[in-house]
Amino acid sequence: AQSVTQLGSHVSVSEGALVLLRCNYSSSVPPYLFWYVQYPNQGLQLLLKYTSAATLVKGINGFEAEFKKSETSFHLTKPSAHMSDAAEYFCAVSEEAGSYQLTFGKGTKLSVIP
């Protein structure tokens, strides 16, 4: 069975500061990993995905994540937070490249302080 743990249900950063959202996964097979963002009253938007190619994955809006097999982690980072980054972020794992039957973490709400 696969599972995802997101450390910190709420993270606050100052505008311009580093954003670090943590995700650890458990999977019995080589995982495919995803980060999604959800703005209020909206669906989920894919930020980036890891599908066994490069371990450092770059996504949209300046976000990137690094797959570390030894740590079973896939943390999301952005060098400089912007007010528009305030949203909820979900890490997800799948056994299939196409995000079939995604298993999501509980989410981390990011607040950006001006």
Added chain:
Amino acid sequence: ETGVTQSPTHLIKTRGQQVTLRCSSQSGHNTVSWYQQALGQGPQFIFQYYREEENGRGNFPPRFSGLQFPNYSSELNVNALELDDSALYLCASSFGTLYEQYFGPGTRLTVT
């Protein structure tokens, strides 16, 4: 190109009633997945339909059922509603099971 749409946006039902939620997939997509997102939680996979056939199911009871139509739109039906069914229901479409899922805005269901 039209994205994934869902209807209705909001819905209020009484415990014991039945509800049908609808999803129109993105143009060219033949696969639809449904997720339940309870308040403060991540989405949970309910089931997926690929070319009108169920192609996987999460840990949900049989009173959660679905359909996919020839135009690849989909319905989620929930019978005998319980208070815990109150959630945001998300539909996602993709071109086959091996490609990225695109999510709709969701239907907010409240059971009283």
